[in-house]
Amino acid sequence: MKITFYKYQGTGNDFVMIDNREGIFSHETSLVSKMCDRKFGIGADGLILIEHHDKLDFEMVYFNADGSQSLCGNGSRCAVSFARYLGIIQDHANFLTIDGEYEADIKNGLIHLHMRDQQNPKKFDSHYFLNNGSPHHIEFVNDVDKKDVRNLGATTRYSDAYKPNGTNVNFVQVKEDHTIYVRTYERGVEDETLSCGTGITASALAAADKGLRSPIFIEAKGGKLEVRFEQNVDKSFSNIWLIGPAEQVFVGQFDI
Template sequence: MAALFVSRPWSICGKLGTGSMKIPFTKMHGAGNDFIMVDDRALMFPLEDQLFIQRIASRRIGVGCDGIILLQPSKAADLRMRFINPDGGEQDMCGNGARCFARMAHDLGAAPSAMSIETGAGIVRAQVLEGLVRLDLTELTDLELDLPVGLECPVDFVNTGVPHAVAWVDDVQAVDLPRFGKLLRRHERFAPKGSNANFAKVEADGTLSVRTYERGVEAETLACGTGAAATALLAAERGWVKLPVAVHCAGGFDLVIDSVQGTPSLTGGAATVFEGEIEYGNRI
């Protein structure tokens, strides 16, 4: 499928004296986290047009996604990843997105199987394996346990490239995520930008279950790579689990979190769903 994507370059065509641009894309998902992937090495994507971004990210009137990811050239790494939230705002990092990015870049022949990726959170490294992609995350920052945020359960915090609060609950499925996810995501403790909100449980077999309310998406997603990493690393910090550990995500997929010589890693699948074109311009 990657070859089809490569063979359809961007095209500019005139219509009634105005211009339109067809943007090829690939829809991918990593553990249920879905993305519109665009090969933007020519730097032609209309990044400044937030209304256009919101429209194509909409699940009712557009393609639908948890984020739009641009593959761009980099002077500091093999490639640069730009991640745009469905609301049109840019985010520094997305773990599952970066794993999909690595799979697509390798399939395009744009990067080797072991690659470096420039992100807003710094340079990360990925390894494309048979059926899986492993991503080495940036160094953890701002780790803090037992935050006083007004919930009856323990709440911890860590930045795994983006900020994550993790609330430890007895039953993740029983959580009213639209309500409590929004409250935790927008708590004054995390002002002004807010935090992603995770609700997690340590299972009897030593694995973890988590549901995530994502900042920028402003809703629950089927998975969050940096959130799964935050959950596992905080559980390990508390002495509740041993790494590597499997994290069960809301969409039914597992992600494996490990730490080697202090570098956290995230491993899971990254799959192509379909390919298509988005027309930009000549819109009423």
């Protein structure tokens, strides 16, 4: 059986998107991995199903390329863009994720994803840590382009400190004008991706501990994003928004 899929990307973080409101696509992880494979499949960092929800606009079911599941910030933004393309929403969305209910707005061609309130990232001698629906190890470095993100990220991701489930790993360089440059090793993809929405958000909140204030502008290898937030007296964060583009790349069919 052939199934129609759509390819979306959010600052280089790319996803196979499927309208599954009729339930024709199973949640079989081996099929997810096959479709995401860059040599033998379509090729993507993850796969997203848009499914029917009785009370919300839709449910987003997200799989990493290896079939595992977590919250995906850029994937959520792409899901909102796809839902608008399908006519499910107009300029606002309330939808269900593995991390619960989220909302988003579409303004001036950009997807504004409202993230959950967060406590101050945990600070250690060499890094920060924050779980904002996905776990993130955050290291600040002087020159992020000199970092071997794939090998250093894998070492930390599989270290004893993060067993058994591992973590995503972000390397962050503070630049001028409230800007940070972020490179991320993503768990579930097991490689560096061009952008990671939850990682960028976590990195921006950690950067607030270094004196940066909202809005924080982010440079990733796949493009530019923005994180806006309110920092409270107790150093917790509220009204957090991840802002950036999400674009349809092409449409195709895959034999399942």
